[in-house]
Amino acid sequence: MKILHINPLDIGARGVYSLHNALKEAGFGSTMLVQHKASEDNEIFSIEEKREKCALVFQEILSHLPLKWYTKKMHSPFSSAWIGFGDVLKHIQTAQPDIVHIHSLCGMLKIEDLAKIHKPIVWSLADSWAFTGGCHHPVLKEDPSVLSLPEECKGYQKMCGCCPVLCSTKEKDLSRKVWDRKQKAFSLVQKLTVVGISETIAQKARESQLFQKKEILTIPYPIDTNEFQSIDKKIAREILGLPQEKKFLLIHSRKSRYDESRAFSLLWEALKELQTQKMELLFLGNAPAVPEKLGFPIHFLGNLQDAISRKLLYSAADIFVEPFYQESHSYSILESLACATPVVAFRTDSNSEILQHAQNSYLAKPLDARDIANGIDWICHHLNYKHLSMKAREKACESFEKSKIIKEYSRLYEKAIS
Structure with missing residues (x-):
């Protein structure tokens, strides 16, 4: 079985890289498509090899353009995924994998590209981005003086808008637009299985409006306990x-x-x-x-x-x-x-x-x-x-x-x- 992993990093994302190696050892045809390649693994391919670095930098600048109108935005990351790399879809079509396993869509694909992948998709969630209007960690406010975890925004359970991460008071803000795009794109994906790498993130996904009709499992990333063991x-x-x-x-x-x-x-x-x-x-x-x-x-x-x-x-x-x-x-x-x-x-x-x-x-x-x-x-x-x-x-x-x-x-x- 051929598995193609989509993620911006290879060895820098140690959980994803460990899964890729473990699948290869188990006899799967596992390959990765990344934005930045750091390893020497011949089964890992980089879109950097196909594009000029200046084009990648320009695309990175463009990807943050929608946030320019939110000058009071929190430090918490927010991604609108409105720009993707066409090379990613071309690679998927050429590679013809049995499964496309997405670990992070941001920086690789735009939301609408999901419907253009005519293969079963498995999506591993390490944060909340997939089911929110763009924030990776849905928090209501940042207050360094409070000795407790930031209170969570529950907007993703219904419909995003008035996004606290964007410090927005408008219902139809960027978070609502991103949420609407996701709702439309997800409805067009024929086979999508969602995996939380922890039960905590899986449960949040189950409570979300966007994934309420999807099958959601909990499977953590593996570790090679023979490779990682104590030395005197x-x-x-x-x-x-x-x-x-x-x-x-x-x-x-x-x-x-x-x-x-x-x-x-x-x-x-x-x-x-x-x-x-x-x-x-x-x-x-x-x-x-x-x-x-x-x-x-x-x-x-x-x-x-x-x-x-x-x-x-x-x-x-x-x-x-x-x-x-x-x-x-x-x-x-x-x-x-x-x-x-x-x-x-x-x-x-x-x-x-x-x-x-x-x-x-x-x-x-x-x-x-x-x-x-x-x-x-x-x-x-x-x-x-x-x-x-x-x-x-x-x-x-x-x-x-x-x-x-x-x-x-x-x-x-x-x-x-x-």
Whole structure:
């Protein structure tokens, strides 16, 4: 069976890339079409190879044009998907896959292009964009002074308009226009199966007006627990040139995230509570702006994409700290669990599906910096750290191991083409 995955990134979207590789190993003809290719996989094709970079930049500018009229818009991302790449549809027609598996439509296709795909479509949802009028995270307002998760806008359950993310008071604003376009396009798609990568996002999709008549499943992205497993901490630190006697916190910084500013301000605040601890910080990904006199030695490791480097890093760390809160199954959390490294994260619905408080990790009160500090301190001084680590690994193997997830996708694909 031939599966074509549509997503802007390949290895940068680790969950999608892991699914692609697991399907290939299971005997599926899995290929990917991406906007930006970073891997050397011959089964991954990039539209960058077919277009001049200046054309891609121009298209990126055009895609944001409708937002120019909303000068008070929140920082939360909003995509109207009114421009697509014709090359994507041409590639689908040439490749003739049995299934087109969309992971992110934005930046690849316009909404109306869905009806032009004459193959069964599987659409994996990592956020709310597919069933809203354009926002990826439907929030009513942004208030950094409030120590709770942003209140959710429920407009997607009926019909979008007066969009709070756009700070709009008009019923027929951009969100209504995007919502109307989606309603029309979805009605023309013959075979569409919707998959939430978490039960949290799947349930929101079921409650939405746009997807209320669609079949919606919950299947997370898989992880290769043979590839991602713990290495002896002493050996991992020796290879990375890290001191043996310190406690290490690992943080994955993703600059493209809109909640980055608040997430890191909460992290810095939490670390102030731990000034007496002999800890050092490991940063994977883009280096964030670190306050002066933070009080902890910091190691910036950069964007390590290969599995060997990443599992060395997870194994060297004592704790993985996830300060981001607008996430539907952080893949970094899955990698950390697979490498037997406990996690400290905020208690959100999605995090609660992966992490078991006080069993394999610590779930802090939402947006409570002091409780993040409590969690770090609790794991650092846990009397049976090895038991916590073992439970972390068990969770990854029981719930996200690739052979289990591929069986679920195999059943889904077979049903989609029948």
